[in-house]
Amino acid sequence: MKAAVFYSPGVIKVEEIQVPRISERELLIRVKACAVCGTDIRIFEGKKTKGITPPAIIGHEIAGTVEEIGDQVTGFEIGDRVAVIPVIPCLRCYYCLKGAENICAHRTAFGYEYGGGFQEFMRVPEAAVRAGNVVPIGNSLSFEEASLVEPLACCYNGNQRSAIRPGDVVLIVGAGPIGLMHLQLARLSGAGRILVSELIAARRDLAASMGADRTIDPRSVDLVSVVMEETNGRGVDASIMAMGAPEIVNDLIKATRKGGIVNLFAGFSGEGETQIHANLLHYNEVILTGTASASRHHFHQAMSLVSSRRIDLLPLISHRFSLSDVHKALQVVKKGEGLKAIVFP
Ligand SMILES: [Zn+2]
Ligand SMILES: [Zn+2]
The missing domain is CATH 3.90.180.10 (Medium-chain alcohol dehydrogenases, catalytic domain)
Structure with missing residues (x-):
């Protein structure tokens, strides 16, 4: 063979x-x-x-x-x-x-x-x-x-760990396949508004067609400023990193409201070393977490969403x-x- x-x-x-x-x-x-x-x-x-x-x-x-x-x-x-x-x-x-x-x-x-x-x-x-x-x-x-279904199961796990509730504002950074899966899952979680940041124009268009309320080109505007504008200066309830860019972790923390969740979903190359402004976590009580693959239960949930065509x-x-x-x-x-x-x- x-x-x-x-x-x-x-x-x-x-x-x-x-x-x-x-x-x-x-x-x-x-x-x-x-x-x-x-x-x-x-x-x-x-x-x-x-x-x-x-x-x-x-x-x-x-x-x-x-x-x-x-x-x-x-x-x-x-x-x-x-x-x-x-x-x-x-x-x-x-x-x-x-x-x-x-x-x-x-x-x-x-x-x-x-x-x-x-x-x-x-x-x-x-x-x-x-x-x-x-x-x-x-x-x-x-x-x-x-x-x-496998990558979707991982995203399902990440979605659960991001604790998105109906009406929440969600930021997804990266609109590759993983970001677009998170986008669909966030909609199913009842997110009130979903912001997607992505460098590639074609991916931003796809995100918009899949229900992103606002797409952001982080090269032409300042990501954190746009998020603050969109949320009355508060920040999003949850932000999900769907690309391996350790250098922008602080931006995600800054774009997230006090007590919100930052989920470093995507893996990083090597150690993924970066400097974090620890006081952002201290004063804002932001929860910084990640997501590692999926359990069998997550897989079955993902399979159910795909089989029922809730996720395309x-x-x-x-x-x-x-x-x-x-x-x-x-x-x-x-x-x-x-x-x-x-x-x-
Ligand atoms: Zn994989
Ligand atoms: Zn074990």
Whole structure:
């Protein structure tokens, strides 16, 4: 079978390798679609190394069909259409027991410790089968849409952590696929007004068409001033960073009202080092937090929103590639030329 194997920063080779063998408690998935995540780019460039031991097969936004079923596995039939939850929780650490399995102390994941979606067939280890990481998808959902349930699940987690209430004013910084998912979720949370800051004009237009009440070009106006203008000088209730720009964290804190929440949703390259004006947190009681992947529950909630068409993921897909063209897919995402690129192994 074909697989895109990551060897070292900048080196991914599409090669013929053995189809994974499964044991009696495992599943084999035929990957039908795997979306490229910003995290894949950071891994490819060597800016994220945790959980990656080359040679590795990355890609964690995965949908496909059940190809082979271990003798001891029940509940599946050959050909079942499924999406895969990438994070495999240990189910027994402090965080798992606390209901925060997305930050499991012993988490492993597809596309990291286990082979991911940039290959034709993917082995699902016993722990993942048992934890319910393989989720059926309805017939109305295409594989490419189903592959995007994973990033939406992460955004769902981030949306919950931002505690948006009906009538709230929300600032989303970055209108890439993640920002646009947050925009749709904030609307569903009943946000009264949603402001979106984005450098690229085409993305601002898309945000406006998806319900942003005001789009902001931070190169032509001062972001914090515009937000203050829009909120009677108070600041937004919640601001969500949907791009990895550590240098503007202070702007988000300044744009948020006293007691509001700043959610650093997107991952940063390296350590993401930046200086924070600590007195902004001290005097304004602003809550500064982040969001790390998603739990199985978040995934099911996201699946429900997509299946019911409350959230539309199709406009977020801009590029489609075969597995042989995985490099092109990575480049397109890296350059921010489109939105989501899907690889079809
Ligand atoms: Zn991702
Ligand atoms: Zn755990």
